[in-house]
Amino acid sequence: MSLLQNLKRIEFYTAFICPYAHRSLIAIIESQLQGKLPKFASVLNSEETKPIYYNEIDLLLDEQTKEHYKRINPQGKVPALKLVLNDDTSLVVNESLVIGEFIQETFNPNLLPQSENPIETAFAKAQYKIWTSYFDSNFTSLFFKISFEKLTVDAVITEQLPITHEKISFLVQNGFKPNQKGRGDFFFGDQFSLLDGALIPFIIRFDSNLRNQYGVDLFKPLPTDNETVVESLAIFKKWYQAVRARPSVKKSAYEPDFVPLSTTSNATRKVLVSGYEATLEEEQSGKKKEIVSATELQVDWFDYERYLTRGYELRLAKLQK
Ligand SMILES: N[C@@H](CCC(=O)N[C@@H](CS)C(=O)NCC(=O)O)C(=O)O
Incomplete structure (x- = not known):
């Protein structure tokens, strides 16, 4: 039986800010797994056909060190790829480059010549x-x-x-x-x-x-x-x-059409693209409060990444010209 037939679902543990995790996300999208695996697609894809659902691990809250995550990756780092098989056993692959190779060997050989x-x-x-x-x-x-x-x-x-x-x-x-x-x-x-x-x-x-x-x-x-x-x-x-x-x-990457969805909070995480005017808003009990405006955000890129990972919403307003 091939791994694909044996596979119930895949869980990808990642952090939006992490360049290592980004490597694996690219390999996952390139693997076109969604097309090959209807079950996987229904579990991991939203109806809005965003490319992938994933489990956002909040590094700013040290979620990677928590027991529930250490059970997935004892090394306490993102990324990690968990393959849940039909018999409910699972395999976990971590280390960004190893995940890439695993995806290439298992799902898409053409990711290398x-x-x-x-x-x-x-x-x-x-x-x-x-x-x-x-x-x-x-x-x-x-x-x-x-x-x-x-x-x-x-x-x-x-x-x-x-x-x-x-x-x-x-x-x-x-x-x-x-x-x-x-x-x-x-x-x-x-x-x-x-x-x-x-x-x-x-x-x-x-x-x-x-x-x-x-x-x-x-x-x-x-x-x-x-x-x-x-x-x-x-x-x-x-x-x-x-x-x-x-x-x-x-x-x-940081594009307006890519909205990473989090399983750890209900907050919508959207991303800033330079060239847009944007506002970061905190949503608490239905009320929105403006945190910081785009001009400030563009001055300190890391600050707005920090806001984003805390689940604030960034609204793209209009193109700056
Ligand atoms: N060699 C690892 C590095 C992964 C890594 O350092 N990830 C960082 C985030 S960018 C992390 O999880 N840090 C949490 C920690 O070290 O506590 C890989 O390639 O996957």
Whole structure:
């Protein structure tokens, strides 16, 4: 019996703010599980056909450390994917990259390049592991530094950005370029893969935090960047734009049409898109109170993420022009 036939439902434990969880969400949307599994669809999809229902774990309230969640993932981290089988036993897979691979192996092999030559297929998977490993050891610390430490604009431009550009250049020159062969802009050329989906959640947040917190453009070369770095940044920006436009990425990121639904509270969580005027409202016993306006929100990106995860509602009013 295939896993799919044996599967009663899937529960995805996630946090909207978490880039690791975002990786898994992209893989889930790409897996097109909903189309293959009517039961899964009826359990996990709302009638409004939003892409996925998930269990939001409120990291700001330390919900990941609570007993009920530790029973799902003893490591107390999001994401986690729980597969409940027909006999009501269940399997839990955690670690964002492992979840991606599990989904690829189980539901959608095309999330990594497949070839008639098994060595090429294995090599593609090796590339996924090599470059996600490079990324996780080299980018995530830079990302967390610029996002969570209050740095000066000067420190960002003279210290953080040159290192980031060097690391992007290494990735592009040794990873992207040999794979591109003049074809598409994804890591593996024309084919979107788990690798693109693993890197993009961090780059979306990196780009957005740099712009919103420091007024700095991640992709703009610095006067001190050499020719190779400048060339790499242009290639990286094309990659970013191609992956950002991928429907699974658009649906799961900060878009007005994506409304994550929470099973832990009834609050509607909506998301801010820059370019809109928006208001955060707190809804208590049917009464709405304005918390903060869009202009303030855009100044401190992390603050509005914090509001959102507490279940406030963000209303998109109109386009700022
Ligand atoms: N290596 C893990 C990292 C997951 C992770 O660090 N998740 C964070 C949220 S972004 C978390 O759950 N933190 C809670 C905690 O450490 O208490 C993965 O790739 O899934």
